[in-house]
Amino acid sequence: MERLPTSPGERPEETNASHESAYTATATISEQGIVTEWSEDARRLLGYLPSEVVGMSAAQLLADGVDDAAPRIAPGQERWSGTVALRHRDGRRLERGLLAHRWTSTGGTAKWFVVSAVAVAGEPGAPWGERLNEWAFTQSPCFLAVFDEDVRLVRANAGMEHTLSLTEAEMRGLRLPEIAPDPVSDETERKMRLALETGEPQYLDAFIRPTGASAEYGWATSLAPLRDPDGRVRAVCLAAHDRTGIEVERQQLLLSNVSGARIGTTMDMARTAEELADATVPRLADFAVVDMLEPPPRVDEPSSGPLTGPVTVRRTAVRSVLEGSPESRIAVGETAVHPALSPPVESLAAGRGAVYGTADPAVARWVAEDPGATWISESGTHSMMMVPLRAGGITLGLAVFGRHQRGEPFQPEDLWLAEELTTRAAVSIHNARRFTREHTTTMTLQRSLLPQTLPHQTALEIASRYLPAGTDAGVGGDWFDVIPLSGARVALVVGDVVGHGIRAAATMGRLRTAVRTLADVDLPPDELLTHLDDLIIHLSADEADRDGAGETAGGIGTTCLYVVYDPVTRSCTVARAGHPPPAVVSPEGSVYLLDVPPGPPLGLGGLPFETVEVELPEDSILALYTDGLLQPRDHDIDDALDSMFVALSQPASTLETVCDRVLTALLTHPPDDDVALLVARTRALHSDKVVVLDLSSDPSVVAQARRHATDQLTAWGLEEASFVTELLVSELVTNAIRYGQPPIQLRLIHEDSTLICEVSDASNTAPHMRRARIFDEGGRGLLLVAQLAQRWGTRHAPIGKTIWAEQSLVGY
Structure with a gap:
């Protein structure tokens, strides 16, 4: 001093x-x-x-x-x-x-x-100056170790000893993978050899951890070559620091630099890949490419194991600071094959990102083996990052980042940032693939549950449209149906199940089946909705007991509109449960909504449904729809109704044109909710197709009824059907006289290819078909009717009932 x-x-x-x-x-x-x-x-x-x-x-x-x-x-x-x-x-x-x-x-x-x-302590000549370096090495809070030219440990400080629970003497002479067996140790040793060969520092944004430690336990690692006085590389120094505290803050600062970059704004995989490339160029890299595995892995199955051998990818996004992105020799949409042991395949196999320099032997081998990798030398790229796109345990693809304009190579914090952004993109792509798969599954389910073809009937001319929601909410539970009923009548149904997705579609299928079952027994519209209301309450209770999601999954809040049209009387009977009323277009072109009592949505219980009956002129148009048609996001419901009325009032040659015109007027973009539209034009069966005969309650009138039926079939040119018709009329009239009450009435209805025989009486007692024993005197009439008719059944009225039998005229 x-x-x-x-x-x-x-x-x-x-x-x-x-x-x-x-x-x-x-x-x-x-x-x-x-x-x-x-x-x-x-x-x-x-x-x-x-x-x-x-x-x-x-x-x-x-x-x-x-x-x-x-x-x-x-x-x-x-x-x-x-x-x-x-x-x-x-x-x-x-x-x-x-x-x-x-x-x-x-x-x-x-x-x-x-x-x-x-007089600074430690100046040359201080008695302890030479020992300062030794103290700094052994007492450094960082993880420090020196490996010789054979990458065997020579020195280790107290930090390494404490972390790995081994002394320097126990580790001396061992390679790092032998000290801490782990894939990261293998990668670190590869980087150490690279530092010895090239004399350039190497960096790893990876963890070095002892056996049994968790993945969160470790440090970011730097590898520096150590030279002798002649400049020859003699060893490599490994330095690692804990990636917590200030390091995390610095990483968050790096991430905030690209926080303005939005990744995953849509459910489109290609768009998400483009957003990843846009977020990293030029902020992080001079160019970036995003490749997805081809064929894509299954959404519902994690990767079976590390990728080995050549890997086929499809170029999905490219971005460069140079015009035209000359680094990418593969156009977007084309495929490429990365050879085995190339850096892309190594990164995919390891499942984590890595930094490569052009002096890396793996890069040199890749360029030599793969003509598609010549862009590395031709573009002057000196540093690259390979980052797999992984989410949900599935490897989706690979992002490659490179630098050729800025001189500094990628550092560990650059790799960390690239991995953060790539993870965002991978999660978004994975969700988009799941959404697409679920959307496709739901669409397939719903399409299978909706009518594939409309049934043949003569009462109405029918056209329909169904549009799924165009938003991320997914397919909903809207449905429509056309159900032929007895007596040439037709039921029209439109419903809307609450919610979206597979459960809503499945609930819709159950309700549609229930409606068809209830319609088949000819229940009036208000009674049908009451039974449907009870069904939804039971479904909701069952599902609530099972998984706690009863209200949505069970369909509480579902709306339904049920319409029955009779072409003989031209009467239209309507009931609705929380659903918009139908629109009617008169033959003169005026448009109005039917005044139908609203009724509560299904599943609430306790409140009755009301029916309204109106008479419609022939060639009237009925429009049934779900509320998705009237709830576009750019105008209110009154404007939507006005637009619908204008579209319906315009003359059109076909109902298909009417449907297209309504949708065009109300939907200028994909709808926010599902839309079901059912349009029907009424027809009428006039007196030339319908005959009625009043009968007394006397067994002798059975023969009169048979003669009347035969004469009418002759007038219609259906003589060949007379034998079967006589048998049906005889059995039905006999049953009405024997078990019913007057007045008794016979009605014959002739449709295009169907003949309907109906016998009505004032009794509410319905007949039941039973098996007759050998010596029984009765019990065979209805069995005979069932064998001769194509369909038969009983329809109840406020007073009395009607037994009907329908036979096909095809072949007569």
Whole structure:
């Protein structure tokens, strides 16, 4: 340590070397060169008391004065350092190293803060100076180790010993994979060999952890080649630091730099890949490509194992700072094959990102084996990152980032940032694939549950449309149906199940089946809705007991509109459960909504449904629809109704044109909700197709009824059907006389290819078919009817019932 001579004002004990310690002399000098502050340690250095120096020109403290040879600070410079010859108070010349900082106070006053370290511990010649490096190595909080040219451990500090629970003696001479078996150790050793071969530092944004430790336990690693005095690489130093605390904050700062980049804004996989490329170029890389595996992996199955061998990919997105993206020789949409052991395949097999330089043997081998990799040398790319796209345990593809315009290679924090962004994209793509799969499944299910073809009937001319929701909500539970009923009547149904997705579609299928079953027994519309309401309550209760999702899955809140049209009387019977009423277009072109009592949505229970019956002129148009048609996002429901009325009122040659016109008028973009539209034009069966005969309650009228039926079939040109018709009429009239009550009526209806025989009486007792024993006198009539007729059944009225039998005229 330097021994200062005694100077005026210096205490005798300070000259004793045994008590002397290092200190820092400080002073403050104004912009005009005047000393404004002077510390006690500055007095120790130059011997001047503060009262003697403050206010003095700093130039007077220079041993050589101010001349052209003196160092000067350039205008605007904020810091200066160098050696200056100072003049001690006793006249001695002292050369000291000075460091000066320009500092501006909050008031705007600028000054220079000058410091000089005196007798610094550890200077050459200090008794413990040579041991300082050893202390720094062994006591460093970082993980430090030295490996020789055979990548075997030579030195390890206490941090490595403590972390791996092994002493240096136990690890000496072992390779890293032997010390800590882990795929990361294999990758680290590969990077160490690369550092020994190339003499360039290597970086890993990976974890080195002991056996049994969790993946969160580890450090980011740097590998530095160690050279001898001749410049030859003799060893490699491994340094790792904990990736917590300030490192996490720095990573978050890096991530905030690209926070404006939106990734995964749509459910389109190609668009998400483009957003990933846009987010990284030019912020992170000079170019980026995103490749998806071909064929794509299954959505519902995790990757079976690491990818090996050649891997086929489909180029999905490309972005470059150069116009035309010349780095990518493969156009978007085309496929490429990465050879085995190439960096892309290695990264996919490892399931994590990696940084590669052009000096890496793996890159050189890739360029030599794959003509498609020549872009690396041709573009001047010097650093690359390979980052797999993984989500949900599935490897979806690979993102490749490169630098050729900026000179610095990718660092661990760059790889961390690339992995963060790539993970965002992978999750979005995985969700998009799941959404697409579920959407397709739901669409397939719903399409299979909706009518594939409309049934043949003569009462109505029918056209329909169904449009699924165009938003991410998915397919809903809207449905429609056309159900032929007895007596040439037809039921029209439109419903809307709450919710979206597979459960809503499945619930829709159950309700549609229930409606067809209830319609088959000829229930009036209000009774049918009551039974449907009870069914939904039971379904909801069952599903609530099973998985707690009863209200949505069970269909509570479902709406339904049920319409029955009779072409003989031209009557239209309507009931609705929380559903919009149907629109009617008269033959003259006027449009109005049927005044139907609303009724509560299905599943609420406790409230009755009401029926309204109206008579419609022939060629009237009925329009049934779900509320998705009237709820577009750009106008209110009144405007939507006006638009629908205008579209319906315009003359059209076909109902298909009417459907298209309504949808065009109301939907200018994909609907937010499902839309079902059912349009029907009424027809009428006139007196030439329907005959009615009133009968007395006398067994003798059975023969009269048979003759009447035969005569009518002759008039219709259906003589060949007379035999079967006589048998049906005889059995039905006999049953009405024997078991029913007067008045009794026979009605024959002739449709295009169907003949319907109906016998009505005032009794509410319905007949039941039973098996007759050998000696039974009765019980065979209805069995005969069932064998002769194509369909038969019983229809109840407010007073009495009707037994009907329908036979096909095809072939007559």
